[in-house]
Amino acid sequence: xxxxxxxxxxxxxTDELLDTDEDHIPYVNHALDVLxxxxxxxxxxxxxxxxDVKNGDDVPDDFVALAPPNGYPLGILGGxxxxxNGDDVPxxxxxxxxxxxxxxxxxxxxxxxxxxALLLTASYLIKKKTYIPVEYCAQDKEFATxxxxxxxxxxxxSGG
Numbered sequence: 001x002x003x004x005x006x007x008x009x010x011x012x013x014t015d016e017l018l019d020t021d022e023d024h025i026p027y028v029n030h031a032l033d034v035l036x037x038x039x040x041x042x043x044x045x046x047x048x049x050x051x052d053v054k055n056g057d058d059v060p061d062d063f064v065a066l067a068p069p070n071g072y073p074l075g076i077l078g079g080x081x082x083x084x085n086g087d088d089v090p091x092x093x094x095x096x097x098x099x100x101x102x103x104x105x106x107x108x109x110x111x112x113x114x115x116x117a118l119l120l121t122a123s124y125l126i127k128k129k130t131y132i133p134v135e136y137c138a139q140d141k142e143f144a145t146x147x148x149x150x151x152x153x154x155x156x157x158s159g160g
Contacts, residue, residue: 001112003028004104006119013123017130021104024122027129029100031121035114038151040064040095046111047098052090055083062096117150 007024018024039047048067051060059079066072072092073084083089098109108115124143 001108001115002104003101003106003108006108006115006122007104009115009119010122010126013119014126014130017126024126025101025104027122027125028118030125031118032098032100032109034121035110035117035147035151036097037064038147042151043067043095046114047096048093049096050091050093052088053081053083053092054088055081055086057081060094060096062099064095064097067093067095117147120147120150 003025004021006028007021010024010027011018011021036047047064049060049062053072053074057080059076059081072089074081074089074092075084076082081089101109108118110118120143
């Protein structure tokens with residue numbers, strides 16, 4: 001799906017609160033980050049990457065956590081990997097973030113099954129930023145529940 005298609009859905013949901021479609025890009029990127037962090041704890045295969053690690057290699061920019069968290073003879077210190085015995089560690093798997101989008105013509109970096117969760121998240125962020133009333137702050141827990149239920153629906157479960 002193109003970013004513009006998601007923005008069209010967001011505009012319908014938010015009653016076109018933002019001035020231009022390009023104004024949605026930071027909100028879509030923020031929604032991608034929120035969803036990736038939530039999914040990182042679920043072992044979503046879309047966000048698992050593999051690398052070979054040498055002692056002292058920089059941690060990738062898209063790194064969230066090792067997968068599994070304690071399954072490798074290495075650690076992270078100061079933004080770099082260190083291996084327990086100094087040897088290379090091949091086939092390290094980690095949970096990653098999706099890349100950010102920069103144009104309305106970009107493809108979303110995730111599968112279409114995540115569009116509803118992105119729509120909910122970006123729309124909520126726009127409404128909260130635009131209105132900033134107390135009732136939006138009180139709805140954070142309800143919103144989180146809705147997103148978790150949407151994710152559960154994507155994965156065939158109840159969500160949360």
